[in-house]
Amino acid sequence: MDFLLNDEQKMLVETLKTMGEREKFKERAMEIDRTGEFPYDLLTKYSGMGLLGMTLSPEYGGGGQPAINAILAIEELAKFSPMIASPVFESNVGPVRVIDLFGTVEQKKAIIPGVCAGERSVSVCMTEPEAGSDLTALSTKAVEDGDSYILNGRKIFITGGGHASHYMVYTRFGEISGYKGIGGLLVEKGALGFTFGKQEEFLGLRGMPSCELIFEDVRVPKENVVIKAGDFSKLMWSFDIERCGNAAMCLGTAGGALREAIAYAQTRHAFGRPICEFQAIQFMTVDMAMKLEAARLLVYKAVAGAGQGLPSIYEASMGKCYANEMVIEVTNTAMQIFGGYGYSKEYPVERMLRDARAWGVAGGTVQMLRNTMASVLYGRRFDQRRGK
Numbered sequence: 001m002d003f004l005l006n007d008e009q010k011m012l013v014e015t016l017k018t019m020g021e022r023e024k025f026k027e028r029a030m031e032i033d034r035t036g037e038f039p040y041d042l043l044t045k046y047s048g049m050g051l052l053g054m055t056l057s058p059e060y061g062g063g064g065q066p067a068i069n070a071i072l073a074i075e076e077l078a079k080f081s082p083m084i085a086s087p088v089f090e091s092n093v094g095p096v097r098v099i100d101l102f103g104t105v106e107q108k109k110a111i112i113p114g115v116c117a118g119e120r121s122v123s124v125c126m127t128e129p130e131a132g133s134d135l136t137a138l139s140t141k142a143v144e145d146g147d148s149y150i151l152n153g154r155k156i157f158i159t160g161g162g163h164a165s166h167y168m169v170y171t172r173f174g175e176i177s178g179y180k181g182i183g184g185l186l187v188e189k190g191a192l193g194f195t196f197g198k199q200e201e202f203l204g205l206r207g208m209p210s211c212e213l214i215f216e217d218v219r220v221p222k223e224n225v226v227i228k229a230g231d232f233s234k235l236m237w238s239f240d241i242e243r244c245g246n247a248a249m250c251l252g253t254a255g256g257a258l259r260e261a262i263a264y265a266q267t268r269h270a271f272g273r274p275i276c277e278f279q280a281i282q283f284m285t286v287d288m289a290m291k292l293e294a295a296r297l298l299v300y301k302a303v304a305g306a307g308q309g310l311p312s313i314y315e316a317s318m319g320k321c322y323a324n325e326m327v328i329e330v331t332n333t334a335m336q337i338f339g340g341y342g343y344s345k346e347y348p349v350e351r352m353l354r355d356a357r358a359w360g361v362a363g364g365t366v367q368m369l370r371n372t373m374a375s376v377l378y379g380r381r382f383d384q385r386r387g388k
């Protein structure tokens with residue numbers, strides 16, 4: 001068991017930390033939150049640094065690095081904000097990873113080099129107005145028609161919606177019911193009959209494009225099938241790496257909040273002393289650090305076990321669930337240490353708390369993750385549908 005980062009990983013983390021300070025990412029994060037504008041210019045910068053697709057296959061332009069390196073990069077950048085880390089997240093743990101693992105050679109050639117260059121991106125499209133946690137109830141349908149499928153349905157809360165070049169749509173193929181009928185189809189932006197609804201306005205994660213997708217008789221060539229009906233487990237399995245990316249966002253946000261709280265507690269005075277000299281503040285700070293470190297160990301363990309492949313569903317679910325709840329507690333405590341200024345937009349901790357709230361819903365709720373872990377612990381599947 002090795003808990004140490006190697007020299008390459010240490011250098012990666014140090015480089016991103018220094019770049020963030022040099023390029024004033026802290027101020028940039030506040031600006032993104034204020035304007036709600038995604039930092040598209042970072043795509044070119046990150047591509048030049050080899051961060052986009054750093055874990056994807058080298059034969060298609062990826063970096064071929066282990067998944068843990070991307071997790072470290074996401075964590076470090078998310079200390080500034082999830083938006084600053086988002087291009088590394090999308091290009092390494094997003095649905096492009098599904099294409100890298102299970103797609104055809106033609107699909108890989110068409111998508112991966114563009115993702116690594118920051119010119120293409122892929123959104124994951126699972127959630128529907130009537131099917132979120134209950135994903136196998138999804139009603140988006142692809143019906144065979146010659147050498148194409150005709151796609152109809154609606155998706156909601158799709159990150160990257162309207163901006164991504166490609167959409168990995170979880171759909172039912174034909175009339176096959178339940179999970180056995182579900183697979184993944186790649187739909188290109190601009191396809192006839194494919195439109196976008198209004199952009200969502202969320203509590204946090206401001207700047208992240210998110211909207212409804214509407215498919216009305218969209219003709220999709222059969223060669224765009226990435227995961228065929230019957231291989232639903234491959235879709236869910238590959239989603240476990242995205243769950244670890246989600247958890248890395250939490251590690252980053254919590255790490256950023258801890259950094260801010262420690263700095264503030266040394267400069268803010270009360271009763272003639274810096275507030276860090278009060279034991280109450282010290283204990284709050286230590287509790288933040290302890291919870292963050294516990295989450296970090298769970299997440300790193302899940303990802304390190306994956307190597308260049310995918311983590312176990314149990315470890316990924318545990319890491320995500322713990323990190324999702326940890327980041328809310330840690331950012332909330334940071335706000336307390338800041339007193340009234342913590343509640344003000346003058347400092348970043350109020351934004352961090354708003355951002356923190358998203359992760360325990362996005363990518364699967366903490367309740368659904370607990371269902372998954374319970375199945376593993378009891379060695380049996382608990383059907384959530386009554387009477388079945």
Ligand SMILES: Cc1cc2nc3c(=O)[nH]c(=O)nc-3n(C[C@H](O)[C@H](O)[C@H](O)COP(=O)(O)OP(=O)(O)OC[C@H]3O[C@@H](n4cnc5c(N)ncnc54)[C@H](O)[C@@H]3O)c2cc1C
Nearest residue numbers: 124125126127132133157158159358362363364365367384
């Ligand atoms: C910021 C953000 C980004 C997102 N990005 C994407 C994206 O890119 N692509 C995408 O497809 N989706 C995305 N989503 C949607 C997200 O995956 C869903 O919101 C989530 O899976 C929950 O589904 P739901 O909203 O329909 O809630 P519901 O499924 O209606 O759940 C409501 C509540 O009931 C609980 N619940 C439901 N069933 C059970 C059960 N069996 N046991 C215990 N509790 C249960 C849930 O835990 C939750 O608390 C995003 C959401 C957010 C907030």
